[in-house]
Amino acid sequence: MRTPFILLIVAANFCVFAQTVPSTTGSKVDQLEAQEALNFHNKVRKDVGNIQLSWSAELAAYAQEWAENLASRNCAFEHRTGENKKKPFGENIFGGSGIDYTATDASKSWYSEIKEYVHGPLTYENWYPVGHYTQMVWYSTKEIGIGKATCENGMILIVANYNPPGNYIGQKAYE
Secondary structure, X not given: OHHHHHHHHHHHHOOOOXXXXXXXXXXXXXXXHXXXXXXXXXXXXXXXXXXXXXXXXXXXXXXHHHHHHHHHOOOOOOOOOHHHOOOXXXXXXXXXXXXXXXXXXXXXXXHHHHHHOOOOOOOOOOOHXXXXXXXXXXOOOOEEEEEEEEOOOOOEEEEEEEEOOOOOOOOOOOO
C-alpha cells in the first residue's frame, strides 16, 4: 500500500518542468522549440536552487521584435539601448550560421559561460564574460520569452528577454 504513495512522491519530484508553453508563443519560436528552451533554463536554474521560469508571450513578442529589427539591419548584433529599450527586461542575444540554430542551442551557448563563473557578487570587472549565464539563473527572474529571426545572409539571431532583469552589480545571481 505504501508503494503507490512513494512512487507518487518520486514522480512529483521529476515534474520540475511542469509549466507548458502555450501553443501561441508570441514569437516565431514554435511551441516545441520554446518548451525545450524553457525546460533547459529551468534545469540550470534548479541546479543552483532557483525557482523555475514561466513562458511569457509578451516577452516573446518583445524579443521577436528586436530579433527582426537586428535581422533587418544586416544582422546587427547589439542589445537594446536608449529609445529602443521600451521596457526594463533582461536580454540575451545569440547569432550563428551554418545550421538551423534553435532557442535551446542559444541557451546552451549562454550556459557555457558557467565555466568562467566564480560565484559571488557581480562587479564591473567580472560580469562581462558571464552575463548571459547569470541572466539565465538570476534569482529574482520569473519569466522568459524568446524570439528568432533569419538574416538575409542566412544567419540566425535569437533574442531572449527576462522579467524581471538580473545582472545587478554588487549582487549574486543566486545564493
